[in-house]
Amino acid sequence: MSKPRHQQAISEPTDFGEGQYPHALVNVTNVCNLDCRHCFVFRADNPQSPRDKMNDATMLHQLEILRDKHGIRSMLFMGGEPMIRKDMVLEATKLFPESAIVTNGTYGIPSVPGHLVTVSLDGPMALNDPIRGDGVFEKVKKAVYDRDPTDGTTVMLQMAVTRENAPGLEEFLAEVSEWPINGVAFSFYVPVQNDETGLDWKDLKERDKVLDRVIALKKKYPHVVKSHIPTLEMMKSDVAINFTGEHGEKCILRRDTLPLYMGDGGQFEKPFCCYGNDVDCRGCGAYAVFNRAYLASEGRGQASRYGRDGAANVAAIVEGASE
Numbered sequence: 001m002s003k004p005r006h007q008q009a010i011s012e013p014t015d016f017g018e019g020q021y022p023h024a025l026v027n028v029t030n031v032c033n034l035d036c037r038h039c040f041v042f043r044a045d046n047p048q049s050p051r052d053k054m055n056d057a058t059m060l061h062q063l064e065i066l067r068d069k070h071g072i073r074s075m076l077f078m079g080g081e082p083m084i085r086k087d088m089v090l091e092a093t094k095l096f097p098e099s100a101i102v103t104n105g106t107y108g109i110p111s112v113p114g115h116l117v118t119v120s121l122d123g124p125m126a127l128n129d130p131i132r133g134d135g136v137f138e139k140v141k142k143a144v145y146d147r148d149p150t151d152g153t154t155v156m157l158q159m160a161v162t163r164e165n166a167p168g169l170e171e172f173l174a175e176v177s178e179w180p181i182n183g184v185a186f187s188f189y190v191p192v193q194n195d196e197t198g199l200d201w202k203d204l205k206e207r208d209k210v211l212d213r214v215i216a217l218k219k220k221y222p223h224v225v226k227s228h229i230p231t232l233e234m235m236k237s238d239v240a241i242n243f244t245g246e247h248g249e250k251c252i253l254r255r256d257t258l259p260l261y262m263g264d265g266g267q268f269e270k271p272f273c274c275y276g277n278d279v280d281c282r283g284c285g286a287y288a289v290f291n292r293a294y295l296a297s298e299g300r301g302q303a304s305r306y307g308r309d310g311a312a313n314v315a316a317i318v319e320g321a322s323e
């Protein structure tokens with residue numbers, strides 16, 4: 001029988017050194033109700049056992065200690081599916097000046113006034129559901145329409161663009177541009193080394209054509225699409241490596257963001273980067289990587305991202321939206 005919360009032992013966090021990280025992400029659980037084809041969390045090399053759990057009191061305590069030790073200002077709550085631990089996550093959002101939750105939307109959309117909720121959808125129903133599961137598109141749409149749009153939460157949709165769902169970009173935008181949301185963000189697939197999923201672009205020149213279509217969508221729906229055109233240009237095949245490096249050595253996201261995965265025995269582990277271990281930086285499509293570089297080039301590297309002040313400038317760490 002599990003002990004009441006007040007009797008549960010509270011352990012101290014793993015020692016991640018003295019580095020300062022203005023941003024962090026935390027996988028609050030390795031449990032998920034979906035099994036998406038492209039998901040980096042459940043790759044073989046990553047900590048991911050659903051049995052590994054940290055109790056609520058310990059997680060809140062450890063996040064507070066890590067916040068103070070590493071100077072964390074913004075926290076991205078992820079999983080697995082973070083809404084499986086909704087009460088704890090809502091409590092934990094209060095620990096940080098800027099919090100964002102990335103959710104699959106199937107448990108409804110949480111109300112976090114002044115903060116950002118990013119809801120994942122990977123294209124129109126015909127392309128989303130083979131990736132995220134039958135009925136998921138309609139469930140998420142219902143959740144979007146059921147929420148109170150005046151509750152002060154910034155709600156964005158995010159599409160993780162792969163070689164498979166890229167054909168649906170225009171159809172997706174035509175539909176969701178009518179929804180009561182604050183905008184749509186695009187991020188691109190982050191491959192594993194020797195990726196054999198067929199979801200990546202072996203030749204990045206092929207991805208350039210998709211980037212051009214996102215740029216065209218930005219021009220068509222400037223207030224809905226939250227991508228910066230200069231950032232999308234920085235993702236092009238001729239320059240992308242300048243912002244990632246072969247092994248993440250140029251990646252600002254890797255430098256300024258502490259990834260906290262739920263590791264063995266329910267203690268946090270820090271993988272290679274937010275996308276886990278064994279990633280192939282040469283094909284990295286994480287919008288946030290390039291947007292961080294863009295914002296830094298504009299002298300806006302310290303811009304507020306998730307909080308009330310940053311509501312017009314939201315940029316989720318993994319998926320990265322902006323202005």
Ligand SMILES: C[S@@+](CC[C@H](N)C(=O)[O-])C[C@H]1O[C@@H](n2cnc3c(N)ncnc32)[C@H](O)[C@@H]1O
Pocket residue numbers: 032038039040041078079080081082102103104118119120158159160187188189190191318319
């Ligand atoms: C790992 S999920 C965790 C939160 C929640 N379960 C969800 O699906 O939103 C966070 C985001 O990462 C995206 N994602 C998963 N695998 C990816 C990959 N290989 N490359 C790029 N984005 C990916 C998902 O589509 C989702 O938007």
Ligand code: SF4
Pocket residue numbers: 032033034035036039040041079080081104
């Ligand atoms: S819902 Fe999120 S965590 Fe779950 S499998 Fe899909 S992308 Fe991964």
Ligand code: SF4
Pocket residue numbers: 190243244245247248251253254272273274275279280281284285286289
């Ligand atoms: S986020 Fe950075 S370190 Fe991680 S795969 Fe992308 S470029 Fe590499």
